[in-house]
Structures are given as structure tokens and as C-alpha cells.
Amino acid sequence: MSRVRLIETTVLVLVALLLAGATVNDVARQTHVNQRLIEDLRTWRAYTHHDYHNLSIEQTLFGERSQREVVCGNTSPGAPKARVQICLAIWGPVVDGKRVVHGGWYLPADTEEDLRRHRYGCFGPTSSGICPTATEAAAEHRSTFSGTGA
Amino acid sequence: MARPAPAPASEGARTERWRLALAGACGFVLLAATIEIVLDAAQRHSPLVPRSPQIAGWIASLGGERLGYRVFLIAILAASVAYGVLLWLLRAHTHNASLSRWAIGLVVLLNLIVFAGPILISTDVFSYLAYARMGVVHSIDPYTHGPVAIVGDPVFYYVGHDWLRVATAYGPVYTLISYPLGALGLVGGLWGMKLYALLASTVTLALTWNVARRRGHDRVFPLLAVGANPLYVIYGLGGAHNDLIMLALMMAAVAFTLSDRDAAAGAAVVVGALVKATVAVLLPFMILARRRSAALYGALAALGLCALTGYLAFGIHGIDVVSALNRDSAFVSTDSFPNELAHLFGKPGVFPVDHDLLKAALVLIVLHLLWRTYRGYDWVAASGWALLAISVTSTWLLAWYILWPLPLAVVTRDRRLLAATLFVQGLFIVHQTSPLFAPVS
Numbered sequence: 001m002s003r004v005r006l007i008e009t010t011v012l013v014l015v016a017l018l019l020a021g022a023t024v025n026d027v028a029r030q031t032h033v034n035q036r037l038i039e040d041l042r043t044w045r046a047y048t049h050h051d052y053h054n055l056s057i058e059q060t061l062f063g064e065r066s067q068r069e070v071v072c073g074n075t076s077p078g079a080p081k082a083r084v085q086i087c088l089a090i091w092g093p094v095v096d097g098k099r100v101v102h103g104g105w106y107l108p109a110d111t112e113e114d115l116r117r118h119r120y121g122c123f124g125p126t127s128s129g130i131c132p133t134a135t136e137a138a139a140e141h142r143s144t145f146s147g148t149g150a
Numbered sequence: 151m152a153r154p155a156p157a158p159a160s161e162g163a164r165t166e167r168w169r170l171a172l173a174g175a176c177g178f179v180l181l182a183a184t185i186e187i188v189l190d191a192a193q194r195h196s197p198l199v200p201r202s203p204q205i206a207g208w209i210a211s212l213g214g215e216r217l218g219y220r221v222f223l224i225a226i227l228a229a230s231v232a233y234g235v236l237l238w239l240l241r242a243h244t245h246n247a248s249l250s251r252w253a254i255g256l257v258v259l260l261n262l263i264v265f266a267g268p269i270l271i272s273t274d275v276f277s278y279l280a281y282a283r284m285g286v287v288h289s290i291d292p293y294t295h296g297p298v299a300i301v302g303d304p305v306f307y308y309v310g311h312d313w314l315r316v317a318t319a320y321g322p323v324y325t326l327i328s329y330p331l332g333a334l335g336l337v338g339g340l341w342g343m344k345l346y347a348l349l350a351s352t353v354t355l356a357l358t359w360n361v362a363r364r365r366g367h368d369r370v371f372p373l374l375a376v377g378a379n380p381l382y383v384i385y386g387l388g389g390a391h392n393d394l395i396m397l398a399l400m401m402a403a404v405a406f407t408l409s410d411r412d413a414a415a416g417a418a419v420v421v422g423a424l425v426k427a428t429v430a431v432l433l434p435f436m437i438l439a440r441r442r443s444a445a446l447y448g449a450l451a452a453l454g455l456c457a458l459t460g461y462l463a464f465g466i467h468g469i470d471v472v473s474a475l476n477r478d479s480a481f482v483s484t485d486s487f488p489n490e491l492a493h494l495f496g497k498p499g500v501f502p503v504d505h506d507l508l509k510a511a512l513v514l515i516v517l518h519l520l521w522r523t524y525r526g527y528d529w530v531a532a533s534g535w536a537l538l539a540i541s542v543t544s545t546w547l548l549a550w551y552i553l554w555p556l557p558l559a560v561v562t563r564d565r566r567l568l569a570a571t572l573f574v575q576g577l578f579i580v581h582q583t584s585p586l587f588a589p590v591s
Binding site: 034 | 490493574577588591
């Protein structure tokens with residue numbers, strides 16, 4: 001049985017090395033992502049001139065690996081998401097600690113999730129297809145206020 | 151004239167004194183780190199502390215700052231290093247009464263400090279309470295509805311967003327024992343859940359001590375290895391997770407086999423699996439190693455009784471553990487090793503085919519362990535390896551899942567299992583540390 005034990009131990013050591021490599025790689029990857037998010041937050045604050053800290057970041061809207069983020073935050077002081085929010089689509093290289101804002105939109109107060117039907121006032125080159133069309137917005141408005149929505 | 155060499159006995163006594171002093175310092179660091187986390191967590195408004203009714207107000211008045219990632223991670227890292235050094239110092243220590251008292255005192259203090267504090271890290275306990283209140287207060291089946299069915303209930307506000315529409319994945323035994331707490335209101339129920347976790351932890355530690363002694367091991371080392379483990383204390387007990395109840399029943403099963411009560415052992419595994427299904431993996435190893443039918447009959451009797459009770463209480467959904475397992479096995483958490491491996495190989499995450507490959511790998515590992523058990527390998531160690539393999543291959547890994555093999559690892563002679571379990575726990579903690587290098591705020 002000692003030969004079996006030797007094989008098992010060898011396999012365990014190899015698996016341990018693989019898992020350790022994967023963990024260190026993931027910490028480095030996440031640190032890199034965090035660094036980018038710090039720059040995104042700095043960009044939002046510089047663009048809006050609000051030094052708010054309760055901002056939310058969405059990383060998947062433009063694709064998981066796109067490195068394009070959406071940062072949302074209040075337009076006036078208040079609890080997180082309790083005021084009208086401005087969302088900025090941010091990507092590109094870092095210049096002077098900031099990245100480029102490619103557009104954005106607004107969300108009504110007390111909106112928990114950044115869903116397409118909630119967006120309005122889209123601006124910038126990214127706005128195409130991001131906000132609901134006028135017809136969709138009118139339908140959403142009707143369903144909200146008539147109480148007959150699905 | 152040369153000085154005479156010191157007597158080896160006095161040299162040994164001095165080394166021993168240093169060793170115990172260093173162990174005392176490690177115990178102090180463990181306590182200080184735990185107190186820091188609990189004090190700061192009691193201030194609330196932290197991303198590491200779930201929204202919760204105020205249950206630790208008197209602790210908040212003692213001082214502290216809002217718990218941030220930096221303080222939390224430094225405290226966890228300090229506690230982990232102290233824990234590792236403590237185990238290394240006591241690895242070959244022979245039993246003595248004063249050391250036993252010190253170890254018990256340390257573990258009791260760590261458990262009580264966390265028990266007195268707020269819920270840490272996870273919202274799971276609010277899901278447990280929501281399912282209980284669904285059944286007791288609102289007469290809604292928690293096996294067919296998620297907490298979203300009780301939007302007006304005070305507990306709804308505290309349930310994790312991802313779980314609002316998810317029916318319970320826990321077994322009928324757990325759901326039934328949680329029902330009395332549903333009637334106690336939000337704060338009463340929350341304290342009830344914390345008390346369940348504390349009692350389960352106490353039973354797990356007492357049985358670990360008992361099993362270690364009866365298997366011829368030192369008792370202090372296993373007690374500290376489980377009861378002072380930072381993941382066990384902060385994540386497991388701090389979150390009042392029902393995994394602790396599963397662990398208590400798992401250790402009860404091991405203790406029963408040592409008394410040759412195989413039927414009770416088989417029954418304990420089944421009852422544990424009807425709290426949380428994972429522990430069922432012990433049963434084939436136990437039956438194969440013991441080579442007695444009593445364990446199988448005990449398991450079947452317990453299964454029949456519990457299934458009947460579950461069916462009468464919840465209908466067919468209450469005993470359909472398999473579909474709940476299948477549903478949960480499709481989830482992916484950022485801390486899971488398959489997800490980390492996917493990133494290592496340049497993939498964005500885990501794909502459906504990976505789930506199949508992982509299941510196949512797990513089956514192979516379990517088959518190998520069964521063969522080893524059949525050839526005389528310790529079934530307790532084999533069960534521990536199987537639990538470790540489940541947590542490592544799972545795409546949905548949470549800190550309290552890597553506690554599963556720990557009580558088994560400390561009562562087996564194969565020290566590779568303990569080393570592997572602690573290594574995996576260490577990697578989990580390392581994986582949390584990226585906010586230390588680039589804090590996002």
C-alpha cells in the first residue's frame with residue numbers, strides 16, 4: 001500500500017501546486033480589476049463634481065471581459081440610490097488617473113437595479129440602444145400608472 | 151575552566167516553558183482579532199456585516215469603528231497565522247490538565263465572543279428564518295416558494311437578494327427544527343438561530359474531544375484545531391450556519407461507531423443529511439469499513455421515518471433533496487477553485503461542460519476512496535477526503551463549506567488530510583486579500 005500512498009501524495013502535491021497557482025493568479029487578477037475600479041470611481045467623481053463614496057459599479061453590461069464599466073451614484077446628497085442617479089459608461093486607457101466617459105443615463109430615485117426600462121436621459125455615443133425608445137418608455141409609463149402591467 | 155553543560159532536563163523544561171508562553175501569545179492574538187472583528191461589526195453599516203436588526207447594541211456602545219475590509223482581512227490573517235503557529239507548537243504535545251483547561255477556556259471564549267456579537271459575513275441565517283416564518287406564520291411551503299412569498303414579513307428585508315426567489319435547499323429535519331424559531335419573531339428567532347449554532351458547535355467540539363481520546367489521539371490539539379479555527383469561529387459560528395448542526399451529527403455518527411452502535415451511527419448520518427445533504431457521503435465508507443449490516447438498517451430506518459415525517463409535513467417537495475442539490479450545484483461563486491482555475495486558463499468563468507468534468511472527477515475520487523476503504527484504509531479519513539473533494543470541486547464554494555472535513559481530519563492518523571484541509575482553507579483566505587492590495591472605495 002506504500003506505493004499507492006506515494007502516488008496519492010504526488011497527486012496531492014501537484015493538485016496543491018495547481019490550486020496555489022490559480023489562487024495567486026486570481027488575487028493578482030482581482031487586484032488589477034480593483035485598480036481599474038478605483039480609476040472608474042475617480043472618473044465618476046471628477047465628471048460629476050460629487051465626492052460621493054456610495055457608488056455602484058456594473059462590470060457585465062458591456063461584456064464580462066470588456067473592461068468597460070458603468071458607475072452609478074446619486075446626483076444629490078442622500079442615502080445610496082435614494083436620489084436620482086447618474087450612470088456613466090467608462091472605459092479606455094488611464095490618463096492622469098482617470099478613464100474616458102463614453103456616455104451615460106439617469107435612473108429615477110429608489111431604483112435598486114439598473115434595468116433598461118428604468119433609464120432615461122441617455123447621452124453620449126453609447127446611448128444608442130441603452131435607453132428605452134420613446135414608445136417603450138410610454139408603455140412603461142402606462143403600465144406603471146394604470147396598474148395593469150404584467 | 152569550561153562551564154558544565156546544562157542538564158538536558160532543564161533545557162527541555164525551558165524549551166517547554168517557551169513553547170507554552172508562545173502558545174499563550176497565539177491564544178491572545180486569536181482573542182484580540184476576534185474581539186476586534188466583533189466590536190467593529192457591531193457598529194454595522196459595513197459590507198462585511200449583513201443588514202440586521204440591532205442585536206448587539208450593547209457591544210456597539212463599547213466602541214469600535216465600522217468594519218472595513220482592511221481591518222477585517224488583517225484580523226483574519228493575524229488570527230490565521232496565530233492559529234497555524236499554535237497548532238505547530240502543540241502538534242506533538244502530550245496531554246496535561248492545565249493545558250487542557252487553557253485550551254477549553256480559549257475555545258469557550260472565542261465561541262462566546264462571536265455568539266454575543268452581530269451576524270457576520272452572510273445573510274444565510276435570514277433565509278433560514280424566512281423559511282421558518284413562511285411555514286409557521288404564513289402557512290406557505292418553503293419547499294415550493296422563496297422568501298419573496300412573504301414580502302410583508304419583517305424578515306424579508308434582511309434576506310440576501312440572490313435568495314429571494316429560491317425555495318429552501320435544506321433537508322426536512324432542519325426545516326422542522328427551525329420552525330419553533332419562526333414563531334419567536336425576528337429578533338427572538340435570530341437569537342434562536344445563534345443559540346442553535348452555539349449548541350451545535352459545543353456538541354461538535356465535545357464529540358471531537360471524545361472521539362480523539364477514544365481513537366488514541368491527544369485531545370487538546372483536535373479541540374484547538376477545530377474550535378480555534380478562524381473560519382470555524384468567524385465565518386461558521388459568526389454566520390450561525392446550519393453546517394454546524396450537520397457537523398455535530400457527523401461527529402455523533404463517528405462516536406457511535408466507536409461504541410459499536412452502528413445502527414445509531416447510520417441513523418445519525420441520515421439525520422445529518424436531512425439537515426444538509428453533503429454529510430450523506432459518510433454512509434458508504436462507514437458501511438464498507440464496518441462490514442456490518444446494522445449501519446445500513448439504522449440508516450434505512452432513519453430515512454424511512456424522516457422521509458415519512460418530511461412527506462407528511464411538506465409533501466413530495468420536502469423529501470426531494472436531489473433536485474435541490476442539482477439546482478445548487480449549478481451556481482458559481484467567485485471563491486470556488488473551478489472558477490479560479492478557469493481564470494488561470496484564460497476562460498472568463500466556469501462553463502456547463504466544466505460542471506460535468508468536475509462531477510466526473512469527484513466520482514473518480516470517491517471510487518478510489520471506497521476501494522482504499524475496502525482495503526483497510528480508515529473510513530473516517532476517507533470520508534474527510536471525500537468532503538474535502540466535494541468542497542474543492544464545487545463551483546459554489548463558501549468559507550463554511552471547507553469546514554466540513556476539519557473535525558474528521560483531526561481524529562485520523564493520516565495527517566495528510568489535516569494538512570490538505572488547512573492548506574485549502576489557507577488558499578481561501580489568501581483569495582480574500584485582494585482588497586488589501588487595491589482597496590476600492
